[in-house]
Amino acid sequence: MAKKIIFFLVLFVATFAPIQPAEAANPWAAIIKAAIKKVVKAVDLMIQRRQNRVIKLQNAQKAIENTMAKLHLDEIADWVKKQRDLYREYYDELKKVKAVISYYFRIKQIAEKEALIVEQYQKAWALFRNDKHFSAKELAHMQMVYSGILEETVKNVDVLALVVKSFTTQMSDVKRLEIIDRAAKQVDKIYDELSIFNHENKMLSLSRAKDELDAKVVKELYGID
Structure with a gap:
């Protein structure tokens, strides 16, 4: 019973010990979050606009098809000839808009x-910098790696x-796709x-556990099975 009480006390101290915000340790986190927020907001707006365009094009396409369906065979030939180019333009633009939307979703x-990288960094660093199994020199090395x-x-x-x-410039789709793939x-x-x-x-922290109780605290702290 006494061991259990000690275990939970140690775990509580390790988990809730006062720490400085991760952003204070490394300003990159705040910079990345702000930049990502701008990118996602811009992409969401573009997706909404393009989806509205898709709806308009699909409605126009449907209207043309409905009109064709109502015409008699002897009336449709001349009308189709006149509308073929217009119909093709709608279809081509619809394909382009859908392709752009797929780009947006991938971005x-x-x-x-x-954003997940930043979250994982903040979560891990907040724990490591309060882990007594690491020396000041090792923590400095960790911070250098995280900074990189x-x-x-x-x-x-x-x-x-x-x-x-x-998307507002003359960059080709091939070049744009190449950049997205690289990113x-x-x-x-x-x-x-x-x-x-x-x-x-x-795992290094776990390997440095002094005893069974210490190891149990480390496993709980880092979610190690």
Whole structure:
């Protein structure tokens, strides 16, 4: 019973000990969050506008098809000939708009993963910097690694902002898609590196546990099975 009381006291202190905000430890987190918020807001607005355009184009397409259905075979030939180009324009524009919307959704997914990187960093760093199993030198090294990860994330967010702006410029679809693919691969790489780094630090802390009770506290703290 006494051991259980001690365990929960240690866990409480480790979890709720006063710490400085993660942003104070590294200003990149606040910068990234603000940038991502702008990108997502811009993308959401563009998606809404493009979806409204899709609805208008689909309604126009349906109206043309309904008109064709009402005409007799001997009347439709001349009308179809006149409307064929217009119908093709509607269809081509509809395809382009849908393609752009798919770009927007992909950009938003990348931005959301970048936001997840910041969240994972803040959560892990808040725990590590209060973990007595790490020395000041090791914590300084962790902060240096995190700074590098977040700097790369900032660059990736800047790339996304550039892609969003590109929809109002003359950038080709091929070039735009190339940039989006590169940003997606980079954010996946950064997320994987962060996950591995966090996991290694958690296991290092566990390996330094002094006894069974200490190990149990570490497992609870980091969610280790």
